[in-house]
Amino acid sequence: MNLDFSNDEKEFRKSIRQWMKENVPDDIRRCTARGAMLDKNMQQRWERLLGSQGWLTSTWPEQFGGPGWSATQRYIFDQERASAGAPPTSPFGVAMVGPVLYTFGSEAQKERWLPGIQRGETLWCQGYSEPNAGSDLASLKTRATRNGDHYLVNGQKIWTTQAHWADMMFCLVRTDSTVKQQQGISFLLIDMKTPGLEVRPIYSIDGHHHLNEVYFSDVKVPVENLVGQEGMGWTIAKFLLTHERTTIAGVADIHYEINRLKSAIDALPTETDKQLAVRRLAGLEVDLMALEYTNFRTVAATDEGKPFGPESSGLKIKGTELQQRVSQAMVEIGGLMSLPWDNEEPIGEQIFNQASRRYNFLRACTIYGGSNEIQKNVLAKMLLGL
Template sequence: MNFDFSPEENAFREEVRQFIADNYPKHLSESRRAEFSKEDFLSWHRVLAEKGWVAPHWPEEYGGPGWSVTQRYIFDDECAKANTLIVLPFGVTMLGPVLMHYANDAQKAHYLPRILSGEDWWCQGYSEPGSGSDLASLKTKAERDGDEYVVNGHKIWTTLAQHADWMFCLVRTAQEDKPQKGISFLLIDMNSPGIEVRPIITIDGSHEVNEVFLTDVRVPAENLVGEEGNGWGIAKFLLGNERTGIAGVARSKNAVKRLKEISCAELVDGEPLIEDSDFKKKISELEIDLLALEYTELRTLAAESAGRGPGAESSILKIKGTEIQQKVTELIMEAVGTYSLPKIPMLDSGANYNLVGPDYSHGASQNYFNMRKTAIYGGTNEVQRNIIAKFVLGL
């Protein structure tokens, strides 16, 4: 049992750190916006793609860097420390492994390189108005008509669909006795006639999620991944991959660092907020929770390196990780005090606001509002508890 990185791993960390310092787009590191454009995300994506680092968990044969679990951990850690934008997960993390596992050679050859290069922007067509945690109850229908499927339905909470070129979509191709049967996994061109994307503005004022309406959308049958009716197995496979990195430990560590900096700058009766014993206690409790989660994640990674894949235990990472992500934004909002009240402009809002208060206060409340989503998405934290109860505790 030891927690030392090897000299090679330390050298790798240095290489990653230097690469980010030299190559992270300047306009992004200077930005203090709470919201980022498509071009913002793509500019960092392309830099990583060119370096061959955009898909850390992809095998080399598909264009991944062939990193060990520890190297991936170090890479994530350094990106978080540098506070880079994330690489959006929809293509690289979610769809990529599905295609490697289930797609035919033609599909792999066509879609995988375009995911890596950033040429295709993917969104995830899973949730529906009537199907949230109970995903298998989905109703969007795909009927076979010659060489095409005709898709009708309504997807919701589709993240960044407003930018998407493609959507991977769960559709019902047959009515069977069990809701999990008769679901298929379809790739849909977002430029197809019959698709309408309507924004949903969330409580933080941002436009991240959308409704996607599909009316008689014609999809070539060759866009089916795997066998017809086998979509539920693919959906579960995808959700398993989604858990990788879901703890967000490195990002939360960075946020805690910010929280401490803010607490040093804010004053209570002339003394730094961080010296206030009540507030200090809240920070310490959060730090200890995060430290425990860091080691829980490392234990999971170590098990994964040793070929023992993440089990249902990884639901812990989702639950604790999101609780901590929420808590840190809550404390940052508390820390900035009355300057948590001014609303800041969102990108492209056209509104002309006066920015008041210290830089670090901007968006503190909006971040807090936004992070409420984390306990809801990716399977609510209650669903995660059900998973642990069933598959770990055997209840």
């Protein structure tokens, strides 16, 4: 593996850095620098801006509207995006349902849905988990019954991130309960404004509303919104989960967080505090370097045209563990300065003022996208043959 960037790649980096400097909106940059949450308006403004450059869907093949970048260019773009203080994009449209649609969708579905994702106009959410179907996703019960030219959907989803923002949901439903569990699942696209669909908020431990329960009561979904054939949902779900896990590692954003922490060391009250913080940061940086090298391997493999394999599970485990450790270091190094919660009166260095909220939220990252225990099972099976 050659870790040197070519001259073209260095030029590419320069042009992206310049664009970020000139175009990341100030309010969004400030919000990220404080470690605060973006609201819907900010998130969508940022995604539309990337969409207007053709960069929002940078992972898509050129024939479906991607910019034609190599995996190395995408990697550079992500580094420059994060170090400019710009947020990651929401994964549901770009990284999840988009690849499903251009891989399994009909021509009509591609024409109808891909442009809205590309331009950052249509927001999506993921309707997989149910109260009794999380890790054991194949036991899901939400039912879709065919009735002429439409399905009637009944049941409940849970933990649906951004369902209250979304225009559309991609949803796993049971269309046949007489066959093996996995074979009776189908993949439907559901308009969130359809009568009979109700979104109820769940407030998570950080005090914010990211998550929802979604209830379906005779929700009418046109048959043309079925992706692939009936019973193909499990194959599509597995394909999509691999894409989801690769995006969760968040190497570039961990770099940004560590740099944020570094920039606050001077504000610590005593020399001992500063030295302890430096030592702790050094340990985190070494682990980040190791994660980054694993990431380089997948970048190199992708540039050679190899598909994602079980390494996406390894990246998910290590990336999320490191995100949690960095957020814990932030709280502990900040001490009293980390106590204010969101809009409370700040104490001392502002960088620490969202640290407790962020620490609490990130407890979830080893659960979502398939829990880390499940990823270890995947590695045991796929790599070790156990």
